[in-house]
Each structure stands twice: as C-alpha cells, then as structure tokens.
Amino acid sequence: MSSITIIGLGPGDVAMRTPQAVAALARATDLVGYGPYVARVAAPANVVRHISDNREELDRARHALTLAGSGRDVAVVSSGDAGVFAMASAVFEAIEHGEPAWATLDVSVVPGISAMMAVAARIGAPLGGDFCAISLSDNLKPWELVLRRLRTVAEAGFVIALYNPLSRARPWQLGAAFSALREILPGTIPIVFATAVSRPEERIVLTTLADADAGHADMRTLVLIGCAGTRLIARGDGMPWVYTARSVSEA
Amino acid sequence: MSSITIIGLGPGDVAMRTPQAVAALARATDLVGYGPYVARVAAPANVVRHISDNREELDRARHALTLAGSGRDVAVVSSGDAGVFAMASAVFEAIEHGEPAWATLDVSVVPGISAMMAVAARIGAPLGGDFCAISLSDNLKPWELVLRRLRTVAEAGFVIALYNPLSRARPWQLGAAFSALREILPGTIPIVFATAVSRPEERIVLTTLADADAGHADMRTLVLIGCAGTRLIARGDGMPWVYTARSVSEA
Known part of the structure; x- marks a missing residue:
C-alpha cells in the first residue's frame, strides 16, 4: 500500500x-x-x-x-x-x-x-542512425534554446523527433522551427508528420523540408526530421518506406 | 506467406x-x-x-x-x-x-x-528533458564524427544515451568519449552504467563524469550521461533516484 x-x-x-x-x-x-x-x-x-x-x-x-x-x-x-x-x-x-x-x-x-519508436516502426526505420528527441514546447525552456538545440543537432547530422510540436497556446513554433532548419538542411530532407499513430484516427504525411507545412500537425502529432542519410524506398502501393542508412562516410 | x-x-x-x-x-x-x-x-x-x-x-x-x-x-x-x-x-x-x-x-x-527507456524507468526519469541516442561504434561512421556529435550535444545540454559503448573490437572509445566530455561538462554530472537491465544479471552503477571508469561497461551496457539539470534524490536504501528537471532557465 x-x-x-x-x-x-x-x-x-x-x-x-x-x-x-x-x-x-x-x-x-x-x-x-x-x-x-x-x-x-x-x-x-x-x-x-x-x-x-x-x-x-x-x-x-x-x-x-x-x-x-x-x-x-x-x-x-x-x-x-x-x-x-x-x-x-x-x-x-x-x-x-x-x-x-x-x-x-x-x-x-x-x-x-514512445511515440517516436511507434512512428518509426510504422514507416520503416528512420531512427537508424544517431537521433535526438526535442520538445518544441517553450513552457519550460526559452524558445531561443529550442532553436539553438535544433540548429546544433541538424548541423551534426542527427535525425530529430519533435514532441509537442503545436498546440493552441503554441501556434507558430513549428513553422519557425522549419524556417530555422531550412537554413541548415537541404530542402529534400524527408519530413514525417505522424498523428495518433496506432489509433483509428491515425494520419501520416510524408513530405520534404522544402514543402513542410506546420498545418499538418496538432497536439497529437510527432514530427520526424530526417538527415542526409534518410532515404525512401518505393512500395507497390501506399507511402514509401522511410529509413536512415546506418553508415555515415564523412566526418 | x-x-x-x-x-x-x-x-x-x-x-x-x-x-x-x-x-x-x-x-x-x-x-x-x-x-x-x-x-x-x-x-x-x-x-x-x-x-x-x-x-x-x-x-x-x-x-x-x-x-x-x-x-x-x-x-x-x-x-x-x-x-x-x-x-x-x-x-x-x-x-x-x-x-x-x-x-x-x-x-x-x-x-x-528500447534500452534507454528501460534504464531510465529503472533509475527514475533521467530522460526528462531533451535527449539523444548515439552509437559509440565506429564500424559505420568515422570516430571523429562520433566525437564531434558528443561534444555538440553535451554543449547544447542534451542528456545522452550511449549505445554500443564497448566491445572487444572497441576497447578504448568509451574512455576517449569521457575524456572529451570532461572538457565540456562539470565533473559532477551524473553518469549511469546500466548492464543487462531487467535480466537476472542486471548491474547498475551510478557515478559522476569525474569518476566514470569505462571498465564498468561491456557490450550489454547502456551508458547515460546527464546534463546540468540531472539531479539525484536520496532513497532510504539503495541507489538514489536520478531524474532530469523538465525546466531549463538559461538559453
């Protein structure tokens, strides 16, 4: 007891x-x-x-x-x-x-x-290399720190799982995060919006950093940001598989 | 089929x-x-x-x-x-x-x-803030890149989960990683060596970056490296709880 x-x-x-x-x-x-x-x-x-x-x-x-x-x-x-x-x-x-x-x-x-493991399994193996998890909420840390961490890990080649990407109280942060990442990563980097994974209302959107629209996210969404080694494999039907190659050749 | x-x-x-x-x-x-x-x-x-x-x-x-x-x-x-x-x-x-x-x-x-979630639950809530997972193996990426990533995320205040910290083929990398981290983080940062978590041979060592000895690790070990917000709470008996505060005040 x-x-x-x-x-x-x-x-x-x-x-x-x-x-x-x-x-x-x-x-x-x-x-x-x-x-x-x-x-x-x-x-x-x-x-x-x-x-x-x-x-x-x-x-x-x-x-x-x-x-x-x-x-x-x-x-x-x-x-x-x-x-x-x-x-x-x-x-x-x-x-x-x-x-x-x-x-x-x-x-x-x-x-x-955790959501990032469930989402990763659902779409392939996007967490196949080094990766990190960042909460986009600035309730508990300054927004400038969120941005600095995002830039830092994107530059270093990590795959990024964004938790708490958007809510009514935080409507603009995800768009600002994409803008910051576009200054560092190529526009072709795969981006996945995964909402309510494994539930009846599951919704998954695969796009690129250039086209990423924060409107695809709500408070139940996990956003995955690929790295240079993240690749797509076409499937007969449906969304391509998304995986991150295990090898990185350049330092 | x-x-x-x-x-x-x-x-x-x-x-x-x-x-x-x-x-x-x-x-x-x-x-x-x-x-x-x-x-x-x-x-x-x-x-x-x-x-x-x-x-x-x-x-x-x-x-x-x-x-x-x-x-x-x-x-x-x-x-x-x-x-x-x-x-x-x-x-x-x-x-x-x-x-x-x-x-x-x-x-x-x-x-x-994943091992990092099992270890975290076993010892408290060390992944309470932003965190990352890094494989210390240099089979698939250059060692210089491993070191650069470690320094980068330590400077940015992430908690770090190190997978594949040590093997017969990689005897020195974990010690080199601790040396690199000591140039960036205070010696008081909590370090956890968690081996074979949830199995009969489970072994958990809580120490500090200053005292961290790679000899505590083998190929079944996950190494957790805390951040400035990682704290200990004394328990009546046994190892203190380890958790990372959710708030970060300074950018």
Missing part, C-alpha cells in the same frame, strides 16, 4: 502496451492523468479516476503523491513512455521539493513504447 | 515485451538474429532458428530476405527496439540495394522498449 507508479501506456493500441504496464494498472486503486490517457485504461468501477487538464503536470504529480501518502496505490498514466516528455520527471520534481514523507513512498516507473 | 517482420523484443524481461511482438513471433516459421536474442524466444520445435554472430547485420538481413522470398514467414529479432541501432535499418538497406523481388515482400516492423 501507499505506492505511486508512473506508467507509460504506449501510443494507443493496447497491443503495444506491455504486460508489465497492464499488471501495474491492475494493482492501482486510483488512476491519475490527463483525461484522454486515463480514458484509455479499462478498470473496475471501484478504481477512482482523477482527471486533470494538460499542462498541469506538477499539480497532478502533487495530487498523486498526496493520494499515495494517504494510503492509496496510485497509477499515474502517460501516453507513450512515462519518462519521455511525460509524467515521471514531474513526479520526481514534486518529490524533491515536496513533503519529506513523499520520499519514503514506494515509487516505480514502468516504461512504454 | 512470404513475409518479413523485424521485431523488438524489449530489454530482456518478457513482461516488457508487447503483445504485438508476441503475436508477430507466433506467426513466424523462421527466427533470424544474433544468437542470444534468438535464444530469448520460446517457439515450437518446427520453427527454424537461424543464428548469426554480432556485427553481421547486412548479411543477416539478406539471409532473412532470401528466406522470405522463398515463401517463409521470417521474424528478425533484435533486443530493445527494432529500429534503434538494430536490425530494421539493415533490412531496408538490404531491400534498397538487393533483389528487386525483395521490395514486393510483406515487410513490417514491430517496436520494442
């Missing part, structure tokens, strides 16, 4: 949810999270659901810790992986700066299939 | 293997992969196992495609995620440059829990 488990549900399809996550959910007396994620979990009627809005991670973490401190077994659920731009770091931040008793709780983290 | 599926088995513990991966394995007539990974898969006796050595990815991919072309349903298995320094990109590379008939096969990729 008195536990808190931060669980990655995977990208949506329960076939990508691990047995470890399913077992951890089955032990919970309380589910805590952003509404659409909590709604993905089937649970008996006596399990209490605590729904909160997006962008309230730290308050949600404190609420979950308070529940656990009162003797509940709390599952904090995130989409994708619990530790990738999700709730795990918010919970540890709340523990470090919160009630001393919270540091004595039984805390665990259960990983999940 | 005539299919090839590249499957991520996850880090070892079958509780972290997805139902999607289990279902894909159950459809295979042939298992192809590095011996220790194929050995992790339970399968009926009539399923044919094709074992190959490490560092033969392209030959293995061609062998798997030849089998699929002859009417078999082939599962190519990787540890962790199939698309992260694993077999998926090798298979697409073989398709692009191989027999035209290979492009007409039924190809799919099944993601898995």
